[in-house]
Amino acid sequence: MSEKRTPESTLAINTEIVLPNDTNTLGNLMGGKLLHWMDVIAAISAHRLCKRVCVTASVNNVTFPKPIKLGDIVTLKSKVSRSFSSSMEIFIDVFVEDRSTSDQIKVNEAIYTFVAVDQLGNPISVPAIEPVTEEEKARFEGALRRKQLSLILAGKMKPSDATELKALFES
Amino acid sequence: MSEKRTPESTLAINTEIVLPNDTNTLGNLMGGKLLHWMDVIAAISAHRLCKRVCVTASVNNVTFPKPIKLGDIVTLKSKVSRSFSSSMEIFIDVFVEDRSTSDQIKVNEAIYTFVAVDQLGNPISVPAIEPVTEEEKARFEGALRRKQLSLILAGKMKPSDATELKALFES
Amino acid sequence: MSEKRTPESTLAINTEIVLPNDTNTLGNLMGGKLLHWMDVIAAISAHRLCKRVCVTASVNNVTFPKPIKLGDIVTLKSKVSRSFSSSMEIFIDVFVEDRSTSDQIKVNEAIYTFVAVDQLGNPISVPAIEPVTEEEKARFEGALRRKQLSLILAGKMKPSDATELKALFES
């Protein structure tokens, strides 16, 4: 496909209410439940870019800096940040709604990688994506550095070849 | 607590059968479901080390190199690989059972970080852990490097202070 | 609250993938599951208007003109269409995503009524709402007619007092 797409065109939104079975004994949302919700919404963003079945390839990084409570209204927003030959990096931003103002307070973000596959499960190529906003551009740039890092950690790239990443340690 | 514990003493095991609702349209286990199972079993290992409520702090890295099928018997084994002041790094190894031999085939591994908290959700200190097997020792060593990396990525440590990690790029 | 709000400010979005357990023996989404999803997202819109717990008062009308399939990506969008003293009428529009173009195809719409309650479950007053778009205005107007109709059906209003509705049969 020659037509370039924007991250915005892959935006997927999910809003959930935290139910009792989603919480731990402190009454807070369990990390595993949130990871599950993130995976589903990210798969939808990936699908919106390439119109094919997309499967989770990796979870690059997720942090849970503050607890989400029973009964909270949680909104997940996901967008493709960059696409490679057959893989896509997806950012998921998570917001909790302030109960008296309905303000959306960002509580965490996550980065997942998906691969587009055919019916036999073999990887297929995906369209390119063109970032528009400042945040989209920053995430697009960072995606290459994160890809190098994960290749090194998996032993598939020599640290000396990771030009972008190496610069980080030479300043 | 002065007594040192071994990773083995924190071993937690969960065996699941992949049901229809756990699968995507290709009939393979969805990544999000596996992430959820991993989180629960890791929380149990963390609890076995410190006997306190433990909450997910981050998912450092998970890859999904090959699909797990509907009806597969999946076994997750988790162990604390290293403990820091109030956090613990947990490794989860995932196995699928060969249907005709019952051999356990390793399909992926994941690294989660948990924090022990009191009833108000404040971090509390956790016991040290002493690795015994070769694999446990290698994971114990790597944990420090991974911690440095995540501190850098979060902007909480200067790359130049990450002695162990830096060495990786200087060889 | 004196400040008027718009329907748009109450917009809530949920995107789901139809899983095996959501379907009947024809492989289509069961009506009951969709009714459940509609109720949750409508409760969130109601909450966004009044910042209080809102409970379902009635389902006025829902039709299911065409089937939604296993694996379909379903998006629900809900907005408050009109508020009365302590109740709110909510419209939920449901879309299915075309698998090759990602176009959103509207498959049905539903009208629910919610009531804002205090911690004892007693009704409390809700803010007024001011429609902006043509569709919002049409729904705002219709809400009064639908309220009269449901009061008549419940035996709480005489048909002769339902001015708006009566006009419908006199043309």
Next chain:
Amino acid sequence: MSEKRTPESTLAINTEIVLPNDTNTLGNLMGGKLLHWMDVIAAISAHRLCKRVCVTASVNNVTFPKPIKLGDIVTLKSKVSRSFSSSMEIFIDVFVEDRSTSDQIKVNEAIYTFVAVDQLGNPISVPAIEPVTEEEKARFEGALRRKQLSLILAGKMKPSDATELKALFES
């Protein structure tokens, strides 16, 4: 089928205990969950009349006049009230059990419409039904009026042709 059937022959009963995940933050059964249970039991009544797969065509009216609590024993009873060419109107009565006497207290009622379909999803004809009790006769009569009303609301019938319904506004 020439043989006429009674509403009683389509009676379907479901008894559930309200669990934590079925409740909102006030500890009351969520409307959406009850709508889901109603849909399933109504589908069974519809099936008992026509022995074919039946799909939800519409929810005509449901009201939730009083809350059902966590731990309550809820019984749903559904019966076909009238059949048309390929559709059936179903009444669902909902009862909560008094905890100290086991008396069944009626808490709400709902009206759903189902359509019988073949394996391709096309509507097929359904047997007629003959009401026996006073309540069954009243519901049988009302079904025609409700059908006219929904045809008018859907723009498929002129109000002036809805003889039965029109009478309501002319008294």
Next chain:
Amino acid sequence: MSEKRTPESTLAINTEIVLPNDTNTLGNLMGGKLLHWMDVIAAISAHRLCKRVCVTASVNNVTFPKPIKLGDIVTLKSKVSRSFSSSMEIFIDVFVEDRSTSDQIKVNEAIYTFVAVDQLGNPISVPAIEPVTEEEKARFEGALRRKQLSLILAGKMKPSDATELKALFES
């Protein structure tokens, strides 16, 4: 309570449709799911006798002589067969509906024992029950023999004291 009750007054009914997640890889209802449904409906019958919280004390015997299929309509009917000082024996009969005639075909039966408890979980006394039909009488008689058997198996009664049961082996 001096008033005697009949098994019929404790009758509880549940009708379920077998969904994909309830089945094994052969497409048949998993035994564990049916055991769960049986437990819930039996708890309701027990509650209807004594109006108190009732907890499962034991599952005496359940057999699964023939498979129940995906999409089958399953009806469970449970009744207290006999009450002892604080325990009750419950029979659950399970029926599957013939898809073309709606005939109820009995597929299995189960016997559970429940104990009535107060808020601290301590056993409390339950009302007596008086069987009416032939089947109810036979089950009432058998309950004593089954109780002796379970006391022997638990090492709480000497076989020689189990008068009724012993007779079985002396013929």
Next chain:
Amino acid sequence: MSEKRTPESTLAINTEIVLPNDTNTLGNLMGGKLLHWMDVIAAISAHRLCKRVCVTASVNNVTFPKPIKLGDIVTLKSKVSRSFSSSMEIFIDVFVEDRSTSDQIKVNEAIYTFVAVDQLGNPISVPAIEPVTEEEKARFEGALRRKQLSLILAGKMKPSDATELKALFES
């Protein structure tokens, strides 16, 4: 298969955290949920012996002597205790973890029978099993007595032919 297997080779382990939806109104794990978990893990042990689909044939005996609480960590361990021509008896031991010591406290045990079936659901033969530990030997011996008892209760064996069982009543 001529090779004999040990019960240990069929050991299957599942660890669960008791969630809100698993509990009754006293906050204790519902019996039905535990019966479900037992069935799944026992099916895995049965599969590990014969590498075929195994279906629940009966639940011989389960007792629930003490309550398991919300938030408890529950471990189920199951092993085949004896195999017959096409059926296997499985023992499931259930442990709850002491929250301050992580000691495994045994809370109950259950005995299930499974049958190995081919794709048409017909029984097929299963390998023999050879007990090693004292407990395994005692359970292996008891299995024959339990089989006789269930055949008598089902009217398929005359009490006088149940040599082993009869001895119990003649001492």
